[in-house]
Amino acid sequence: MPLKKSPVSELPTSYGQFKVIAYQDSAGDHLAVFKGELKEDLLVRIHSQCITGDALGSLRCDCGQQLNQALKLIAKEGGLIIYLQQEGRGIGLFNKILAYHHQDQGLDTVEANHKLGFKDDSRSYAIAALILQNLGIKSIRLLTNNPRKIKGLEKAGISITQHLPLIIPPNSNNSAYLKTKQEKLGHIL
Numbered sequence: 372m373p374l375k376k377s378p379v380s381e382l383p384t385s386y387g388q389f390k391v392i393a394y395q396d397s398a399g400d401h402l403a404v405f406k407g408e409l410k411e412d413l414l415v416r417i418h419s420q421c422i423t424g425d426a427l428g429s430l431r432c433d434c435g436q437q438l439n440q441a442l443k444l445i446a447k448e449g450g451l452i453i454y455l456q457q458e459g460r461g462i463g464l465f466n467k468i469l470a471y472h473h474q475d476q477g478l479d480t481v482e483a484n485h486k487l488g489f490k491d492d493s494r495s496y497a498i499a500a501l502i503l504q505n506l507g508i509k510s511i512r513l514l515t516n517n518p519r520k521i522k523g524l525e526k527a528g529i530s531i532t533q534h535l536p537l538i539i540p541p542n543s544n545n546s547a548y549l550k551t552k553q554e555k556l557g558h559i560l
């Protein structure tokens with residue numbers, strides 16, 4: 372399915388005034404939320420949807436806090452958030468909750484995904500690269516702790532001129548999860 376694109380709309384938020392463009396492909400509906408001019412070397416966060424973390428304030432992961440930090444920073448400095456509809460590292464919301472159940476029984480996040488027959492991380496950043504290209508951006512300063520995201524984007528032709536970490540202090544609910552992300556998925560935390 373070819374990438375569909377909406378016209379631009381205003382998006383006032385509690386963080387500040389943004390603009391938003393929606394995109395649609397076979398994987399779902401994605402958003403480009405931005406402030407200021409879309410230009411080279413833009414400050415960018417590519418965020419995969421996490422309903423439990425982003426909307427419900429779940430402390431099982433650090434997604435909500437990462438999004439919050441990115442929105443604050445981009446409201447201040449200008450930049451772009453690409454919000455991708457790939458819930459639960461790409462396995463979908465239903466399967467993510469199944470994986471949580473397995474984690475409650477003692478498995479870590481990677482083992483739980485394997486038990487359900489999924490890879491460690493089923494996300495693809497090709498759609499993010501397509502959205503950046505559609506917006507006329509070839510080089511970005513990326514807010515991420517995930518080296519796979521950097522590699523995936525570079526493979527898709529986006530140049531990462533700077534890599535900026537998002538530091539989220541662990542809490543008692545997510546410290547094991549964050550440790551697994553660091554040890555098994557190579558995240559820089």
Ligand SMILES: [Zn+2]
Nearest residue numbers: 421424432434
């Ligand atoms: Zn999350």
